[in-house]
Amino acid sequence: xxxxxxxxxxxxxxxxxxxxxxKVSGYRFSTYWIGWVRQLPGKGxxxxxxxxxxxxxxxxxxxxQGQVTISADKSINTTYLQWSSLVASxxxxxxxxxxxxxxxxxxxxxxxxxxxxxxS
Amino acid sequence: IxxxxxxxxxxxxxxxxxTITCRASQNIDSHLNWYQQKLGYAPKLLIYTASTLQxxxxxxxxxxxxxxxxxxxxxGLRPEDFATYxxxxxxxxxxxxxQGTKLEIK
Numbered sequence: 001x002x003x004x005x006x007x008x009x010x011x012x013x014x015x016x017x018x019x020x021x022x023k024v025s026g027y028r029f030s031t032y033w034i035g036w037v038r039q040l041p042g043k044g045x046x047x048x049x050x051x052x053x054x055x056x057x058x059x060x061x062x063x064x065q066g067q068v069t070i071s072a073d074k075s076i077n078t079t080y081l082q083w084s085s086l087v088a089s090x091x092x093x094x095x096x097x098x099x100x101x102x103x104x105x106x107x108x109x110x111x112x113x114x115x116x117x118x119x120s
Numbered sequence: 121i122x123x124x125x126x127x128x129x130x131x132x133x134x135x136x137x138x139t140i141t142c143r144a145s146q147n148i149d150s151h152l153n154w155y156q157q158k159l160g161y162a163p164k165l166l167i168y169t170a171s172t173l174q175x176x177x178x179x180x181x182x183x184x185x186x187x188x189x190x191x192x193x194x195x196g197l198r199p200e201d202f203a204t205y206x207x208x209x210x211x212x213x214x215x216x217x218x219q220g221t222k223l224e225i226k
Contacts, residue, residue, distance in 0.1 A: 035215075037163075044217060044219050045163065045206055045217040047208070047215050049214075050213070095162055095163070104211065105169075106165050106168040106169075107155075107163075107208075112162060
């Protein structure tokens with residue numbers, strides 16, 4: 001059974017840093033991509049970026065380039081999404097999702113989501 | 121690539137047939153996917169490469185189109201189908217989502 005298990009909900013203050021994680025297990029493809037998707041409260045889905053844990057090839061959406069860092073540790077099948085200085089508008093649900101080795105394929109499995117709240 | 125999804129909301133009854141459309145700003149061949157999201161849950165893949173049904177998805181869901189114009193059709197709505205639906209292009213990067221269509225019970 002494929003599982004993407006994300007780290008728990010976070011409450012942070014503006015200016016703080018944060019790193020959330022997504023651990024993949026049971027995925028039948030040895031090579032895959034992991035993506036991150038943001039959902040602002042009551043809003044739609046936004047594609048943040050993806051990483052290939054095998055070679056660290058990383059692509060960012062234009063709204064997120066320079067705002068977040070996506071990284072991966074292939075040895076523990078875990079991918080990370082990191083902020084160096086949070087702002088209130090980062091308050092959202094963040095989902096990770098897998099994609100098979102071909103980048104044009106869809107996100108086939110999703111994590112449960114991690115709610116990040118940034119408030120003073 | 122911009123993706124325009126319509127309508128933004130839709131009211132229908134159990135048993136109805138509904139269609140949601142998605143238009144890409146340039147040719148994306150068949151690299152268009154559809155997801156269903158229920159309130160409080162992660163999205164779920166329904167259809168990929170425009171018309172391929174993901175394993176386990178009921179056959180009342182179907183997709184069509186290529187190039188720039190695509191449709192998701194649900195034939196014979198069931199109560200569990202009332203949710204929000206998103207299209208997503210996966211032709212290049214970024215891989216933009218549509219704005220979503222909220223399907224509500226009439």
